[in-house]
Amino acid sequence: MASQSSAHGSVFSNQTGFNALESNVPGLGGVILDQLNMKDYGEYREAVEGKTKIISFKNYKEMFQKMEETFKFCARCSKLPHNLSGAETLKRCGKCLNVYYCSKACQMADWPDHKKACKKLRLVAIDRLVEWLMFTGDLPVPTEPQWSRPAAEVGSWEAWLALQGGFDAALDGVLISPNMDTLWSNVERPRPEAADLRDAVWRVQSEFLSRVLTVVAALQRFGLDPRDKPLTIHLAGASLNESMGARLTDYDELNRAFPGHQGVEVVLVGPELVDSPVIRPPLKAIGPAERVYISAYKGLYHNFWEELVETEKAARPDLVVGFHPGFHANPGLLEGWMPTLLLLSDYNIPTFFSMFSDAELQASLGILHDMEIKVLASGPSPFSSHKPEMVQSCPNKPLVYCNSCFICYQGMLGSATS
Ligand SMILES: [Zn+2]
Ligand SMILES: [Zn+2]
DSSP: OOOOGGGGTTTOOSHHHHHHHHHHSTTHHHHHHHHTTOSSHHHHHHHHTTSSOOOOOSSHHHHHHHHHHTTOSBTTTOOOGGGSOTTOOOEEOTTTSSOEESSHHHHHHHHHHHHHHHHHHHHHHHHHHHTHHHHHTOOSOOOOSSOSSOGGGOOSHHHHHHTOSSHHHHHHHHHTSHHHHHHHHHSSSOOOOHHHHHHHHHHHHHHHHHHHHHHHHHHHHTTOOTTTSOEEEEEETOOHHHHTTOOTTTTTHHHHHSTTOSOEEEEEEOTTOOOSTTOSOOOSSOOOTTOEEEEEEOSOHHHHIIIIITTTSSOOOSEEEEESOOTTSOHHHHHHHHHHHHHHHHTTOOEEEEESSHHHHHHHHHHHHHTTEEEEEEEEOTTOOSSEEOBTTBTTSOOEETTOEEEEEEEETTSOOO
16 A cells, blocks of 8 residues: 555654653654654654655554554553563553553552543544544545635634534545445454544544634634735644645635635745645745635745745735644744744734643743733634544643634734734
């Protein structure tokens, strides 16, 4: 079968992620690389970036097996399979089928922590398999061709779902797709009940939609409407997860939200972008009317600005959106983001960031406050993904959700905002 790098997209999307994983479960990074027949993180990067074709599996069974291997360590003492003594084996928690233990003693010691997470970790384990249907093309399912209400009135999932006629039937259709059968006949766990599977299909689809609907919400925040004028939207810090398997149609929901609009260009900008059809140069000016044109720049945002925006080789943004920029996470990431954060406020660009959790939101707000950036609003985001995310190497940590919180800002404190 073809190379299937996508299956490992979420394992560790950058060197920081890799280091975090290694410090939580020493040796786990090595196990993952081993499963992929790679010697180091650099080789992994080259493969996910499509420079080498190392990630390939004999068949689906092997692919899913190798994915599962990367979760095999004792959730209590972090012991990996090769550290076990002769009689020991890693046994999976029978409830969530997500975490492993080296012994009964470790499982019992972990239960007070794990019991808070176990129920949701069961969903996480199902979702990460169902996610494969994003790469087979079964997901996302199509949505209604046109919103029957103005975007300004569609401020929640509930309102969006009310616009969708055949959406439930389309989600149900995924349950009977041949790829769904292929999936469950090749993994080491029983096929969940139809209702559970249906919920998983929705959660995975909601993560995909949460990005474009978050962009719609950001446009509303700043009173921007592509029917009034063509818009350029930059996605600053677009990551490996957002660009792996990216399609030219990924932001077409904007066409449905703003029928007859004058043209929208979405430019993904980030150093971690991987090869996909959207990797093509940004437009100098306006794109075709009634269409969303996606392009990309591989590099840091402030470099993109200097190289292409300053020189008028790419249009100035009407809005900048960053999904989970993560500049709160460590000084290194903040250093990378600092010139971008300042540039966006200096040029008075409407800016919208999403976060995984309230804790991240608070930490990010603190940083922007110290920089005297003018925060206009922040809080829970209306189009949070429904798919829980776990920290692979710390499974009992509270689960988080993509795009669950937001901050929007424009300009500096004390300056007038246009
Ligand atoms: Zn253990
Ligand atoms: Zn469990």
